Amino acid sequence: MRLAWAHAKAETLQLVRIPAYALATLAFPVIAVLLFGGRVDDDPERLVAGFTATAVLAIAFFQFGVGVATSRLYTEWETFLRTLPTNPSTRLAGRVISALGFSAVAVVLVGVTAILVYHAHFGWGRLAALAVALVLGAVPFALLGVAFGYWLPPRAALPAANLLFLVLAILGSLWARPPDDLPREADITSQLLPTRSWVEVLDSIATGDHRLPLHHVAALVAWSLVFLALAWWGYRRDEGERFT
Amino acid sequence: MTVVRLAGWIATVVLAVAVAPRIDPLLDEGAAAVPLGICAGAILFAVLARKRISPAALVTVPRERLLARTVVITVKAAHEEAVWRAVLLGVLVGPIGRAGALAVSTCLFAAAHLNRLGPRAAQHLVTGVVFGLAYLVTGRLAAAIGAHAAYNVLIGVGRLSLPDLSVSATGEPARPIVRSSDRSRLFSPRAVLRSAVSSPSVASLVAVSKTFGEVRALDGLDLDVRPGEVVGLLGPNGAGKSTAISIVLGLRRPDEGRAVLFGRNPRETGARREIGVVLQEVSLPPVLRVGELVQLVRAHYRDPVPQSELLERLDLGELARTQIGGLSGGQRRRLAMALALAGRPRALFLDEPTAAIDAGGRRVLWRELSAFAAAGGAILVTTQQLEEAERYATRLVVISHGRIVGEGTVGEIRARVGKATIRLRAEHLPRVPGATVVESTLDRHVVYVDDPERYVAELVRSGIRYQDLEVARPSLEDAFVTLTGDET
Numbered sequence: 001m002r003l004a005w006a007h008a009k010a011e012t013l014q015l016v017r018i019p020a021y022a023l024a025t026l027a028f029p030v031i032a033v034l035l036f037g038g039r040v041d042d043d044p045e046r047l048v049a050g051f052t053a054t055a056v057l058a059i060a061f062f063q064f065g066v067g068v069a070t071s072r073l074y075t076e077w078e079t080f081l082r083t084l085p086t087n088p089s090t091r092l093a094g095r096v097i098s099a100l101g102f103s104a105v106a107v108v109l110v111g112v113t114a115i116l117v118y119h120a121h122f123g124w125g126r127l128a129a130l131a132v133a134l135v136l137g138a139v140p141f142a143l144l145g146v147a148f149g150y151w152l153p154p155r156a157a158l159p160a161a162n163l164l165f166l167v168l169a170i171l172g173s174l175w176a177r178p179p180d181d182l183p184r185e186a187d188i189t190s191q192l193l194p195t196r197s198w199v200e201v202l203d204s205i206a207t208g209d210h211r212l213p214l215h216h217v218a219a220l221v222a223w224s225l226v227f228l229a230l231a232w233w234g235y236r237r238d239e240g241e242r243f244t
Numbered sequence: 245m246t247v248v249r250l251a252g253w254i255a256t257v258v259l260a261v262a263v264a265p266r267i268d269p270l271l272d273e274g275a276a277a278v279p280l281g282i283c284a285g286a287i288l289f290a291v292l293a294r295k296r297i298s299p300a301a302l303v304t305v306p307r308e309r310l311l312a313r314t315v316v317i318t319v320k321a322a323h324e325e326a327v328w329r330a331v332l333l334g335v336l337v338g339p340i341g342r343a344g345a346l347a348v349s350t351c352l353f354a355a356a357h358l359n360r361l362g363p364r365a366a367q368h369l370v371t372g373v374v375f376g377l378a379y380l381v382t383g384r385l386a387a388a389i390g391a392h393a394a395y396n397v398l399i400g401v402g403r404l405s406l407p408d409l410s411v412s413a414t415g416e417p418a419r420p421i422v423r424s425s426d427r428s429r430l431f432s433p434r435a436v437l438r439s440a441v442s443s444p445s446v447a448s449l450v451a452v453s454k455t456f457g458e459v460r461a462l463d464g465l466d467l468d469v470r471p472g473e474v475v476g477l478l479g480p481n482g483a484g485k486s487t488a489i490s491i492v493l494g495l496r497r498p499d500e501g502r503a504v505l506f507g508r509n510p511r512e513t514g515a516r517r518e519i520g521v522v523l524q525e526v527s528l529p530p531v532l533r534v535g536e537l538v539q540l541v542r543a544h545y546r547d548p549v550p551q552s553e554l555l556e557r558l559d560l561g562e563l564a565r566t567q568i569g570g571l572s573g574g575q576r577r578r579l580a581m582a583l584a585l586a587g588r589p590r591a592l593f594l595d596e597p598t599a600a601i602d603a604g605g606r607r608v609l610w611r612e613l614s615a616f617a618a619a620g621g622a623i624l625v626t627t628q629q630l631e632e633a634e635r636y637a638t639r640l641v642v643i644s645h646g647r648i649v650g651e652g653t654v655g656e657i658r659a660r661v662g663k664a665t666i667r668l669r670a671e672h673l674p675r676v677p678g679a680t681v682v683e684s685t686l687d688r689h690v691v692y693v694d695d696p697e698r699y700v701a702e703l704v705r706s707g708i709r710y711q712d713l714e715v716a717r718p719s720l721e722d723a724f725v726t727l728t729g730d731e732t
Contacts, residue, residue, distance in 0.1 A: 006543035010532060017531040017567075076527040080583070083493050083521040083593075084544045085513050 003086055007094025012101055015063065025062060025102065029055035029110045036175055037118055044120035048111055049130070049202035050174045055106035056138045057169060057195065059099055061161045064145025067095070088235055092146065099142045100135060107134055122206070129205050137198045140220055143227035144194075150234030172196040177203075194223040250316065253323035260326030261385065277382035281390025288374050288391070289398040292367060314397050321392035328353045328372070329379040329388045337380075346376045371395060445504065446471055446591045446622040447492050447519075452501035454487055454646075461487040463646035464501070469591065469624050474617045476637030477626040480728055484646040485626040486524060489595050492624065493521060506590075517545070520584030524595040526576050530569030534560060534579060537568060538586065545587035558582045559608050574605035581609055585616070592616060594625040598632060610636060630721050644728040657723050664696040664717045668703075670710035676702045 016022050033051045037044075081091065111127075114120040122130070145161070152160055169175060172195025178187060190196045197216035204212050328349060336345035350372035357365040371392075379388035449467040453460070461484045469475050479485050490496045491503050494510030508515035528537060535551060542548035555561045558578040563571065571579065577597070584592055592613070598606045614636065617623055627633050633640060634654050642650035642657065650657050663680075669687045676699050683690035693699040696715045703710060 003543055006540050010529070010536060010540045013536060014529055014531050076523055076525040077529060079495060080521060080523055080580075082495055083516060083519070083523075084541065085517040085587075086544055087513050 001093075003090050004093035004097060007091050008097035008101070011067075011094055011098040015067075015098070015102070021062075025059055026055075026106050026109055028058060029106055030113050032175075033110055033113050034117065037114070043207055044114055044118035045122065045206040045208075046177060046203055047118060048114040048120050048122075049206040050176070050199055051114070052107045052110045052130075052134055053137070053195070053199050053202055054169055054174050055110050056103040056134055057141050057165065057174070059102045059106060060138060060141035060145040061148070061165045062145075062158075063099055063102060064095060064142055064149060067145075067149065092231070092235075095146065096139070096142050099145075100138065103134065103138050104131075107131070126205065126208065130202065133202055133205050137201065137220060140194055140224040140227050141198075143224060143231045147227055147230035147234050150231065150237070168193060168195040172199060174199050194220060197223070250319060253319050257319075257322045257326045260330045263331065277378075277384045277387035278390040280382060281378045281387035281392075282394040284374055284378050284387075285391035285394025285396075286398065288371060288395050292370060292395075310401070313400055317396045317400055318389075318393040321396050322389045325375065325379070325385060325388045325392050329376055330385045333376055333379065342380055346373065346380060350376055445469070446473075446506065447510075447593075447624065448504045449488060449492060449498075450501050450504065452488070452491055452498040452503065454484075454491065454496065454499050461646050462491070462498070465643065465646060465648065467492070467624075467641060467648075469622050471590070471622050472617065472620050472638075474613070474623040474625065474636055474638045476633035476640045477624060477643065478628070478630070478633055478640055478724065479626075479643040481628075483643045483728070485643065486595055487646075488643070489593055489624065489626060493519070493593060518587070518590040520587065520589035520592045522577075522580045522584045522592070522594045522597045524599070526580045528568045528576060528579065531567055533565055533567055534571070535564035537579070538564075538582060541583045541586045547588060548586050549588060554582050554586055557585070557612060574601045577601045578605055578608060581612060585612065589621065591622040591624070594623065596626055596628070598627065598629060606632075630719075630724060642724065642727050650723070650727040657727070658718050663692040663694055664715060666691045666693055666696060666699060667712070667714040667716075668710050669712045670703075670708050672708065674702045674706040674708060 029051050032054060033047065037047055037051075111120075115122070148161060148164070149157055171190050172193040173190055174195055178190060182190075197213075197219040200213050200216045201220070204210050332352065333345050333349040336348055340348065350369055353372040354365050354368035357368050375388045375392050378391040379385060381387075445468055447467075447469045449465055452462050452465045452467075454462040463484075465484065465488060467475075467477075467488060477485050477488065487496065491498050492505065492510060494503065494505065494512075494516065497511075503510050505515040506518060510516060532540075534555070538551050538554060542551065542554075551564070552561070555564055558581055560575065560578055560582060563575065568576070568579070581597065584594070594613075597613075598609055601609070610632070613623060613625075617636075617638075625633075625637070637654065639653060640651070640657050641648055666679075667688070667690050670689065671687060673681060673684075673689055673691065676693070678694040679699055680692045681689060682692055691699070696717070700713070700715070703713075
């Protein structure tokens with residue numbers, strides 16, 4: 001565990017020192033909230049749910065997917081790390097911890113913006129529950145990002161992650177509640193996406209309008225397991241290519 | 245270190261034995277169940293390990309080492325049983341019943357090994373059940389200890405007695421870990437302990453072959469590195485040097501044959517705990533600071549070298565706060581060396597450590613390497629710098645096209661190519677066996693000799709007046725070119 005922290009720290013330091021990355025990741029969701037927020041007549045609380053999720057999703061994708069993919073370019077360093085007395089799970093844990101840290105900062109920024117600009121209102125208990133749901137809900141996406149990074153060639157990972165990010169964000173209704181007249185097929189598609197499950201859970205917690213949708217919680221757990229398997233498989237496969 | 249750990253284990257056992265009867269309703273003073281436990285352990289080994297112990301090879305394992313190892317393994321098994329069975333299982337039996345306690349404690353037992361063994365910890369599910377049953381059925385901790393110790397000792401013996409481990413590649417019996425001249429020291433408890441935990445060979449490749457597509461990179465290569473040795477692995481580009489190192493380190497799997505690192509498979513995390521590595525290319529994360537990188541690597545070891553000391557030693561003391569992207573090539577090389585030394589390794593593996601480094605940096609590097617070897621560490625270094633190999637290596641292994649073409653000390657390798665050449669001016673020449681006069685014009689002579697020192701001694705003793713004496717040994721480079729049939 002101590003080792004996972006050490007890897008997380010090194011990972012985080014590397015990202016923080018590249019201002020273009022750090023600023024883009026942290027500023028993008030805030031700008032998005034300011035751009036889209038005024039036009040959506042959702043509750044400000046639902047706005048917070050959707051855009052904090054967006055922020056975390058972006059981190060899972062671009063920090064992880066692309067992070068893993070490009071770190072494979074530093075093969076010599078990766079190879080050296082493999083000679084140290086530890087196994088792959090430690091590095092994976094390090095990456096997850098680092099993503100959670102980044103997410104926390106991004107979420108606070110979005111939350112503060114929404115509270116100041118759109119007068120979103122949260123009790124302390126609700127805020128805490130939201131934070132927990134964000135952190136836990138980020139796990140499947142972080143794993144998806146890692147899987148993505150390992151499965152795609154480094155050069156393809158960035159554009160592909162962009163595309164998938166947009167699809168998941170829009171179809172998963174992160175940026176606005178789905179309209180009531182949405183065709184049934186489209187709604188089912190949306191319901192099946194992990195982003196939709198996540199935002200439904202966050203929505204229920206943030207607004208307090210309706211009960212926690214347990215089937216979406218179950219779906220998120222299932223997605224986590226699927227993505228974990230994919231990430232692990234991808235890692236082994238990549239390792240198999242380079243290290244046998 | 246070992247003594248401390250051993251004492252800790254014994255203390256846990258004593259404590260657990262004292263506490264267990266109070267917490268575990270099952271524990272009773274049943275019949276002596278140790279033989280039963282040992283049988284269970286032996287059967288478990290036969291079923292699970294599917295490894296045969298060869299009695300012939302076992303003879304070559306020194307008996308003291310076997311004994312010491314058995315003692316250490318038994319104490320460790322007792323310690324684990326005290327924790328996992330007597331305390332954990334015993335506590336659980338009350339609230340959740342025997343079957344539940346067995347299941348839960350076994351899962352935890354396996355999970356605790358996950359970090360060290362990865363997916364292979366799954367076999368602890370089986371061993372845990374057997375040890376737990378030995379405990380539950382007999383109601384005695386000793387039975388579980390017997391089973392656990394028997395199983396682990398057999399695994400350990402199996403490892404020691406593998407024929408290719410205990411017999412060196414040349415077919416000679418392996419040098420026992422304690423040489424006969426050291427026998428007096430053997431009976432110091434320290435020496436016994438050390439022999440119990442160390443392995444005769446630091447690293448070895450046994451008949452390793454590796455093919456990449458069409459290219460046969462290694463072709464039945466045998467390599468053995470022993471404590472205190474500096475082995476220079478020489479060979480032209482593409483000879484298989486880097487492939488050999490990567491297999492020793494567990495980075496690649498051999499197609500045939502096997503790699504052994506401190507008596508274990510190098511792909512096991514624990515096997516890599518006492519090695520340091522410098523790879524051929526150094527690409528370190530550019531935005532991290534020197535100190536941060538050193539901290540990251542140090543975090544992997546139990547007792548790492550303090551950062552300031554490490555950086556001082558490689559003349560990097562001033563640079564702890566510099567980002568790695570701003571270092572020169574030579575500084576990066578030295579930093580890579582610092583990372584390799586961070587965990588106080590017993591063996592260093594260096595792939596072309598002095599390529600692209602200036603003379604000053606090279607000196608610092610070799611100073612550290614010499615100190616390391618002098619302190620008893622083993623080094624395997626690939627290099628194309630024959631001069632360095634000649635100066636520092638205690639043994640050279642020359643490979644070409646994945647096979648060994650020459651092996652021995654620098655002198656032996658040179659001798660392989662032939663005789664030394666002596667030129668001199670003299671009225672006449674002494675008669676020395678093993679010397680061939682190949683050229684004589686007036687008073688100038690050229691003589692090929694096996695043993696130039698002896699020839700010169702004879703020359704002086706003969707009283708013949710001579711001048712312009714020149715002795716030319718074949719250079720290592722001559723030897724290299726002859727052996728590999730290749731230009732460097």
